[in-house]
Amino acid sequence: MxxxxxxxxxxxxxxxxxxxxxxxxxxxxxxxxxxxxxxxxxxxxxxxxxxxxxxxxxxxxxxxxxxxxxxxxxxxxxxxxxxxxxxxxxxxxxxxxxxxxxxxxxxxxxxIPGGRFDNIDIVLVRENLEGFYAAMEHYMPIGHDPKAVAISSGFNTRTECRRIVRYAFDYALRNGRKKVTIVHKANILKALTGLFLDVGREVAAEYEGRIAMNDRIVDACAMQLVLDPWQYDVIVTTNLFGDILSDLIAGLIGGxxxxxxxxxxxxxxxxxxxxxxxxxxxxxxxxxxxxxxxxxxxxxxxxxxxxxxxxxxxxxxxxxxxxxxxxxxxxxxxxxxxxxxxxxxxxx
Structure with a gap:
């Protein structure tokens, strides 16, 4: 890295x-x-x-x-x-x-203190090359409608998942951070983000005793970022989720x-x-x-x-x-x- x-x-x-x-x-x-x-x-x-x-x-x-x-x-x-x-x-x-x-x-x-959320200090690490932002998209015609069905197929690779999660843990070590949260949707997107979670757990084991690790489903993470953002330190996640959550987190500090x-x-x-x-x-x-x-x-x-x-x-x-x-x-x-x-x- x-x-x-x-x-x-x-x-x-x-x-x-x-x-x-x-x-x-x-x-x-x-x-x-x-x-x-x-x-x-x-x-x-x-x-x-x-x-x-x-x-x-x-x-x-x-x-x-x-x-x-x-x-x-x-x-x-x-x-x-x-x-x-x-x-x-x-x-x-x-x-x-x-x-x-x-x-x-x-x-x-x-x-600038005094807003609804104060003392926010969160780092989001987003995978930048894969996921749904590297999707292969096309339409499927039905009858007279050439765009009746829109199909999108994203991908994650084990290699890239490992690289981005390791980057997040190394960043945490270098900067005195205590915890990395792996954010995913493995309960529904079992292959696409299940791979990300599985690899994330493997990488996290290498840092056991130095950096704490937990994981969150992306929708639960979004809710918790609004209710109790102070529980988060470093977040690592896939491309689309990272794009959305990083803007949400920016809203906590003023936009x-x-x-x-x-x-x-x-x-x-x-x-x-x-x-x-x-x-x-x-x-x-x-x-x-x-x-x-x-x-x-x-x-x-x-x-x-x-x-x-x-x-x-x-x-x-x-x-x-x-x-x-x-x-x-x-x-x-x-x-x-x-x-x-x-x-x-x-x-x-």
Whole structure:
């Protein structure tokens, strides 16, 4: 499995930077400004993807961008818009498949207290390549209706189940976590997710005495996340369930504007905000850059610069929690530039 890259202070690290669409360029500029003030080691290679790339090159995911990521093995990207129609496949899905980014890491922790849910600190690990999101789909005609029946057939492999569960347990060990919960639907999808549960139990046995393990049926997990989320520490689950539960967990901490994401592979890692491109507020200077900034924090941890990640985390907490400087979506009155300047001042 992929381990964080250890780097020395003063060593520079090439990384691909994709501004993205909508509010993407604004929040990417904000994050880069803060990272520069922090003294982050990244040397950026700016590339296009999404609608911006389509307009300039005719391709939403140009070969030049793929070559850059392949060369650096590291990328920070703003939200992307996949063009509607024209046979264009989801850009995010394409990136995950192209670079075999098998683990989707979505940590969620309370940054602003006082909501219905407080002191949330949950990490969801989602399998990124298989399940129903890799489904073979087709229609079956009946009579005069060519789409009378829709059929979808997903798959899980023992190899991939083992890899993602082991990633979750190793992550728990590295980060001082106590428990991993395997989430499944093995009571109904006995083969598809039964395999995931069986392999999960096998892997968990290797960590006995170091990391606790339990399992939950996905619908019970969803209910418990609303009633008593504090019982969860690290959750590992399949592709579709992970997509749904990660958004639910983001809701516990204030929404997708606070949700970072990392897509991890053996030779490559891409870090991103979970939210979309929000074209309705693009160019107005009011976008919240925190989700992407928190993704950059994970990126620093990934390259072995935990010292800088800790400084960034402290600056975010001091700005948002202590000083109360927040964008409008978080109940404040700061604009993107104001929040950026406040955090930059605290990391410099």
């Amino acid at each position: 992929t381990q964080p890259h250890a780097t020395r202070s003063g060593e520079t690290i090439p990384a691909t930077l994709i501004p993205g669409d909508g509010i993407g360029p604004e929040i990417v500029d904000s994050v880069v400004e803060i990272l520069d003030a922090l003294g982050a080691p990244f040397v950026w290679d700016r590339q296009l993807a999404g609608m911006a790339a389509l307009q300039e090159t005719g391709d939403p995911l140009p070969l030049k961008t793929l070559d850059s990521i392949r060369r650096t093995g590291l990328a920070l990207k703003g939200p992307l818009t996949t063009p509607v129609g024209g046979g264009f496949k989801s850009i995010n899905v394409t990136l995950r498949q192209e670079f075999e980014l098998y683990a989707n890491l979505r940590p969620a922790r309370t940054l 997708l504007g606070m949700a970072p994401g990392a897509n991890i592979g053996t030779d490559c890692a891409i870090f991103e905000a979970v939210h979309g491109s929000a074209p309705d507020i693009a160019g107005r200077g009011v976008a919240n850059p925190l989700a992407l900034l928190l993704a950059a924090e994970i990126m620093l941890q990934h390259v072995g610069r935990g010292d800088l990640a800790n400084r960034l985390s402290a600056a975010i907490n001091e700005t948002v929690l202590v000083a109360g400087i927040r964008t409008r979506d978080l109940g404040g009155d700061a604009d993107t530039a104001g929040l950026t300047a406040a955090i930059r001042q605290r990391v410099a």
